[in-house]
Each structure stands twice: as C-alpha cells, then as structure tokens.
Amino acid sequence: MSGIDYYLIGNASSIARVALAWFTEDDGQDKSSDRWRADVVRIDRLAFEAGVEASLIVTKENDKAFPPWLSRLEGLDPDALEEFRVSKKKSYREYATGRYKHIATLVEREDEFFAEADIYKAFSAHAKVCIPRQHPDRIRFWYCTYQAFGQDLYALSPSFPGVGTWNRQMVDPSKKLGRPNLRNGVNSGYSAIPLVQRIHAAYLKYAQPGKAMTNIHADALSYEFGCKTRRDERGNVCYFHPEGAAFPTLSQFDYHVKQGFGPESIQKQKYGDTRYRSRIAPSKGKFSEATANLLESIEADAYYSKERPTRLLSNEPGLPLAICRIACVTSGYIVGIGFSYGGERAEAYRAAMFFAVAPKDLMARMFALDVSDDDFPCTGMSPKYISDRGPGHNAVAAMAEDDKPPIRDLAPSWMGQSKATIESSHPRDIEQEGAPSYVQSDLNMFELARREIQRTGLDNQASDASARLTLEMIAAKTPANPNGIARYLINRGRVDAVSMRLDRAIRSFLRKVTFELDASGLWLHGLRYDSVTYRASGLDQLPRGRQRLPISGYLLPMTVRIAWIEHEGRLIEIEGQLPIRDDPRQLHLSLVELEQTSGELKELLKDQRENATGSKVEARNKFTEATGKQWDAGKHVAGRAPARAGSSRSEVPTQFPTRNRSG
Structure with a gap:
C-alpha cells in the first residue's frame, strides 16, 4: 500500500524473507499506546530489493527515537523523569522490562520465528504461554515496537506522559471535570467548560495592577455571574446562584485564566512589568554578550x-x-x-x-x-x-x-x-528594621x-x-x-573609547562661572586665584584704580582648588590661594562650601564694621573719663604753625664740657 511508513523489523537470510511492520491508530482522542495497533507483512527478499532499486519502496530516515505515542519523551532521559513523578508504583524501566520479558524469546530466535508459516498464529501461540497470559495483539505490538525503534528498552514504556493532555472541550459540558468534591459530594459544582468565555471576559474587566486572583474571582462571582451568599450551620459564608446557574470555583477560574492568557501575562498584570522582569522572568543572558x-x-x-x-x-x-x-x-x-x-x-x-x-x-x-x-x-x-x-x-x-x-x-x-x-x-547597604534613622x-x-x-x-x-x-x-x-x-x-587594541581635548572637555562638562578681576587680584566668592600662566598673560594689569572686570571661567563644582578662565580664546589654569602661608587643606572645598564661606565672610565684615564703630566710641568714652576732655579737643589757629612746635630756647638742652682723660 502506498503512503504508509513501514519499519524493517526482520531480514532472515535462512528463509530469504523480509519482515515489515506498520503502526495504525484507532479513531479517538486518546493517544495512548492502547489505541495503536501493529501489523506485520513478509515479502520475498528479492522482490523487496527490486522494489527499492526501482524506487517503488523509498528509504526514509527515521529521526525519531521514540514511537508516536511516546513523542513527549523525545530528547528526555526517562530515568531522570522519575524524580518528577508524583505517584509511582513502578519506574518506567520496570514497566519496560516487564514487557520485554514477554517478547525476549521472540527476539532471541528471530529467524526461526519469522520462518513460521503464519506469523499471526505464531504471535498468538506465544501469547498463550506467557505468564500471565497476554493478548496476541499486545505481544505483536510490543515486539514490533522494540524492533522498529532501535531495540531500545524505553520504547516499551507506557504512555504515561500523555495522561492529562486530552482536549477538555470535547467532553459533555454538563459533566463536571476533576476529582469529586469530598466535602459537598460527588454531584456538587458545575463544569467550567461552558463558562470559559465569560471567565476570560470577567478577568479582563476586573483585573488591575496589584489585584490578587482571589479578589478578581470575588468580583466576577458578584458582578458577572450574579452569585449570592448565605451562612451555613457552622457560620461560614457560602456563595450560590439563586436560579441554579453555573459559576466557576476559584480553582476553575484560576485554571482557565492561566490557560487563556498564560502565566507571563497574568504576572505582569498583577506585579507590573518592572517586578516581573526583575524577579520573575527568566534571564535572557548578560548585557555584555x-x-x-x-x-x-x-x-x-x-x-x-x-x-x-x-x-x-x-x-x-x-x-x-x-x-x-x-x-x-x-x-x-x-x-x-x-x-x-x-x-x-x-x-x-x-x-x-x-x-x-x-x-x-x-x-x-x-x-x-x-x-x-x-x-x-x-x-x-x-x-x-x-x-x-x-x-x-x-x-x-x-x-x-x-x-x-x-x-x-x-x-x-x-x-x-x-x-x-x-x-x-x-554600593549596597543593609536595610535595618525599626525606627527610621540616618x-x-x-x-x-x-x-x-x-x-x-x-x-x-x-x-x-x-x-x-x-x-x-x-x-x-x-x-x-x-x-x-x-x-x-x-x-x-x-x-589587544579592542578599545572604542573616544578621546576629547582637555579644553573642549572643560567647556562642555564643567560649570561656567564669572570671576571678578580688580587691582588686588582675581576673585571668586572671596577666594583669590593666581598662577604663573595667569600673570604671564597680562590679565592682572588690566584693572585701573577701583575698576572691577568680569572674567568668564569654568570649574568643577565639587572642588575649587583648580579652575580655568577664558582669555583671547585660550583657557588659563588658575589655583586658589590662601591670604597667608597656612595649611593648604583649607582649600579642600566645594563650590557650595565656598559660597557658604563667602556668605560667612560677609557677615564677619558686617560684625567688624559694628565692632569698629563700637571700639571708637569706647576709646573716646575712656579718654573723656580719664582727662575730662574730648578725644578731639582743641581749636583751629590761623597762620603757619611753628617749624618745630614746642621747641623754645628754654627747652634747648644744656651742653656740658667733657673732660680730657689723657691730660
């Protein structure tokens, strides 16, 4: 028959025959191995080889390690799956080994077995002597599977991985799915299959950022499904529909929301994109990659x-x-x-x-x-x-x-x-609990x-x-x-750094400030700046008298030790100076601190002006108390004052003769 995939399961040289097997699936939604059937056909070897040479039989590469009913095991280690099985009486290997024991004799005497006149009767005869007795179709199915898929023991595994993957939409909508309710009885509850569309619509309507699924479900029951509440004999609040209409439980609601929107969408809605990305979403690699x-x-x-x-x-x-x-x-x-x-x-x-x-x-x-x-x-x-x-x-x-x-x-x-x-x-700090502190x-x-x-x-x-x-x-x-x-x-020269001239960097990145130039020097908030380059430029000679000139400059706001000024298109580096020779660490200031110091200096000047006035008054009062006269007592006299005021003839010191010691 054309269009069928055949598996070569035997090529007995003693009888010059080739055995081919093929697998067919019964109609139905169950994909387990019990719904699959294996059949065998034997043809003459010469006819088979002639068909291959004439391309009537086309060789097809079998890239599957497992049969179709075990497709979910592709790429997996069956032994490793044992760790994830919730309930297990026997391991996959034990299941497969038990099945292999029933066909081991057939595998060992393959040529003799295929020489039988009726291969189907041979399978039936072997099934009868198995302990316990097996069905011929099952023996034939196991044997063909083992031979067709590389004599892999795990090809005989039961199709447990397919359990629970059937389509729930195909069942009777009036039949409630899942295990029976142990508290309220087998017939309590409703099937959620007819409610899927309403569940999805309710989730979209009532879901909000940070809102838990329990609250969304409660809103849906109250506003979408029209449920009411009552108290049972134990005082617990129960919800029901007054007309007996169907409504979903929390588990049903949560299940169908996850099926319809996916965990990622739900978590983003609940926690927000930022938290989902930082704490929940799997890593997609490093940015450095x-x-x-x-x-x-x-x-x-x-x-x-x-x-x-x-x-x-x-x-x-x-x-x-x-x-x-x-x-x-x-x-x-x-x-x-x-x-x-x-x-x-x-x-x-x-x-x-x-x-x-x-x-x-x-x-x-x-x-x-x-x-x-x-x-x-x-x-x-x-x-x-x-x-x-x-x-x-x-x-x-x-x-x-x-x-x-x-x-x-x-x-x-x-x-x-x-x-x-x-x-x-x-830097990371450890957060401490308790009252706030700093x-x-x-x-x-x-x-x-x-x-x-x-x-x-x-x-x-x-x-x-x-x-x-x-x-x-x-x-x-x-x-x-x-x-x-x-x-x-x-x-290794693997550098993409872009260099920048220092003068360009200063003009681009530093803060632009205005210095004040007068006859006493170059000033910024009470701090004088100077340098050899600055004096060589001749800028210090520009002010005349009390003239004050604004000079554009740049500095890094966190340090005022070094700055730059503009002069004729060039930048001149200048350094802060102390008024006396003292500890240079006093210049370890930021611009904010320099401004604060300048403000404090202005306050000191105000205090000094008041202090000077008070000191003058105090000196005058003390003088008056001591002499009875005012500080500036006297009068203006017309004419020229004597050349030597107070040096009259009587005030000229007497000259005494000296005695000659040698005489």
Whole structure:
C-alpha cells in the first residue's frame, strides 16, 4: 500500500524473507499506546530489493527515537523523569522490562520465528504461554515496537506522559471535570467548560495592577455571574446562584485564566512589568554578550551616599550627596564618577563625563588624591551612551551637538535592569528594621567626594568580574576584575573609547562661572586665584584704580582648588590661594562650601564694621573719663604753625664740657 511508513523489523537470510511492520491508530482522542495497533507483512527478499532499486519502496530516515505515542519523551532521559513523578508504583524501566520479558524469546530466535508459516498464529501461540497470559495483539505490538525503534528498552514504556493532555472541550459540558468534591459530594459544582468565555471576559474587566486572583474571582462571582451568599450551620459564608446557574470555583477560574492568557501575562498584570522582569522572568543572558570592545557601550546612573555630610561651618547634617557613575558594559570598568549636592542633577553626569575624559593626574591635583592610570587604565568616552530619563538625559541634551555621543539610548523609567551593569555596581547597604534613622558623617562634602573616588578605584580592582572572562582571557590568566579585563582589551587594541581635548572637555562638562578681576587680584566668592600662566598673560594689569572686570571661567563644582578662565580664546589654569602661608587643606572645598564661606565672610565684615564703630566710641568714652576732655579737643589757629612746635630756647638742652682723660 502506498503512503504508509513501514519499519524493517526482520531480514532472515535462512528463509530469504523480509519482515515489515506498520503502526495504525484507532479513531479517538486518546493517544495512548492502547489505541495503536501493529501489523506485520513478509515479502520475498528479492522482490523487496527490486522494489527499492526501482524506487517503488523509498528509504526514509527515521529521526525519531521514540514511537508516536511516546513523542513527549523525545530528547528526555526517562530515568531522570522519575524524580518528577508524583505517584509511582513502578519506574518506567520496570514497566519496560516487564514487557520485554514477554517478547525476549521472540527476539532471541528471530529467524526461526519469522520462518513460521503464519506469523499471526505464531504471535498468538506465544501469547498463550506467557505468564500471565497476554493478548496476541499486545505481544505483536510490543515486539514490533522494540524492533522498529532501535531495540531500545524505553520504547516499551507506557504512555504515561500523555495522561492529562486530552482536549477538555470535547467532553459533555454538563459533566463536571476533576476529582469529586469530598466535602459537598460527588454531584456538587458545575463544569467550567461552558463558562470559559465569560471567565476570560470577567478577568479582563476586573483585573488591575496589584489585584490578587482571589479578589478578581470575588468580583466576577458578584458582578458577572450574579452569585449570592448565605451562612451555613457552622457560620461560614457560602456563595450560590439563586436560579441554579453555573459559576466557576476559584480553582476553575484560576485554571482557565492561566490557560487563556498564560502565566507571563497574568504576572505582569498583577506585579507590573518592572517586578516581573526583575524577579520573575527568566534571564535572557548578560548585557555584555552584545558587546566585544572596551567602552563600546556605557551606562550612567546615580545613587545617594548613605551618610549625610557635615556642614563646613557647623556640626549640622547637610543635604544628601548624589554620586553618578559611568560603567563600561563589556568589562564592568567604571570610567567616570561625578557629584551633585542636594539631589540628582545633570551636573553630576557632566562631572562624571569630565572625569572619564580628563587626565588622571589632573583629577589627582583637583581632589588632592593619589589617583593614577593604575586605578583608571582607560580614558575616554563611548560612542554609545545609555541613561534613564531625567538628569542623565538632560546632561547630554544640553551639550553641543558635536560633543554628544553618536548613539544615545534611554532606559525606561523605573526599569533598573535596562542598565543592569551600572545598577549592579552601586554600593549596597543593609536595610535595618525599626525606627527610621540616618548616618551623619564626620566628613564634609568635599571629603565624601574624595572617598567615593577612592571607592570607585577600589571597585575597579576588587569587584568580581569572573563571569565576564572569556576562554581566551582565562588562558591568558587575566585578573578577574574590571581593571584586569580593561587592560586585556587595551593590550589587544579592542578599545572604542573616544578621546576629547582637555579644553573642549572643560567647556562642555564643567560649570561656567564669572570671576571678578580688580587691582588686588582675581576673585571668586572671596577666594583669590593666581598662577604663573595667569600673570604671564597680562590679565592682572588690566584693572585701573577701583575698576572691577568680569572674567568668564569654568570649574568643577565639587572642588575649587583648580579652575580655568577664558582669555583671547585660550583657557588659563588658575589655583586658589590662601591670604597667608597656612595649611593648604583649607582649600579642600566645594563650590557650595565656598559660597557658604563667602556668605560667612560677609557677615564677619558686617560684625567688624559694628565692632569698629563700637571700639571708637569706647576709646573716646575712656579718654573723656580719664582727662575730662574730648578725644578731639582743641581749636583751629590761623597762620603757619611753628617749624618745630614746642621747641623754645628754654627747652634747648644744656651742653656740658667733657673732660680730657689723657691730660
């Protein structure tokens, strides 16, 4: 017959015959092996070979390890499935071994068996001598299955994997499915098959973010299915339909909602996309898998220091310090760090970009730290910049068009996993229970910033980056930290960093401020600035008399030790100066602290003016009390005053002769 798949189960050379088997399935929804039948046909070997040569019989590659009724076992280890079986009297192997024992004799004397005149009678005769006695069709089915599928013992396994996969929609809708209700009896409840569409509609209507399935089911029973309630003899509230109409139980409602919408959709609806993605959804791999080179892509994000800095002019806590970091997606290497006081602002992101592109010896001078290329081996920005909406985006939006990264991605709001590399690099604090509290640091704002820079260098050296190591990196004994991976990629030229001139970086990333130039020097909020380059420029000679000239300049708001001013299209570096030779650490200030100091200085000047006036009054009063006269007592006399006032002839000292000791 054409169009049938035959399996070669015997080729007896002694009788020159070939045995072929084929399997047919009885009509019905049950896919178990009991609904399958095996038949056997024997043909002459020469006729079979002639049919193959004439392409009347076409060879078909059998790529299935298991028969159709065991298709769900494809690619699985049947022995491993034993761990997942809830109830088992015998293992799959024991079932298959028991069936094989009934056909073992037939397998062992295959040629003799196929030489029988009537193969079907031979199967029947063998079935009668089996203990216990078996049906001939079952023996024939087991034998053909074993021979057709590679003599694999597990091909004789029962088709338990198909249990429970039948189509529930094909049964009588008036018949309730599932196990009987042990509490209310066998006939209690209704079939949910006719209610599936109403269940789906009720879920869509009453489901809300954060709403539990029990509450959705309660709304559906009350508003959609019209259920009422009553109390039973034990005082429990029961629900029923006054007209005896069908309604779903919670288990039925939950089952059909999951069948109709899937667990993923339900969990997103209940917990929201963010929680589903961060806690429930399976991992789709690492973000670093999409990159190959150092600084091919960077992520920027900010966090707050757990401590509140101490104010410079008092012991009171200051506002929180926001710390922005920029990390390489490929290596986890933190290339930049910046700060803003009082909140997360674009200023922190621009400061981090400046840190990324500036020479590290310059950053060491600005923050009076031992920062070198050993701590930050790569300098530059990436062509791809990823940040969230808000300050991170605004920092780039305010830049000149030719300074912006060519590729800019915005992470969705409240989606930390969209920039997982930088989010996971933030310092983690242990949340404590109990009354709210905070930590007031003994460090001021500038000192906290210095510590966070040191922490960033430490993280580059101490963070575990072993999950990012490739096989070649491991063979090269690359240190399993971000700096180690960065150096490995640098040594092989796999760097996408975009360098930037220092003057361009200063103008793009630092805050623009206005200095005041007068005859006494260059000033910003009461702090005088000076440098050899500044004096060589001749700027200090411009003011005349009391003239005050505004001079444009730039500085990093977290440190005022070093700044730059514009002069004739060039930037001139200047440094803060103390009015006397004293401890230079007094210049370890942020711009906010310098402004506070300037405000305090103005208050001191006001106090000094009052103090000076009071001191003058006090001196005059004391003089009057001592002499009885006023401080400026006297009168103006016309004419020229004597050349030597008060030196009359009588006041000339007497000259006495000296005695000559030699005479």
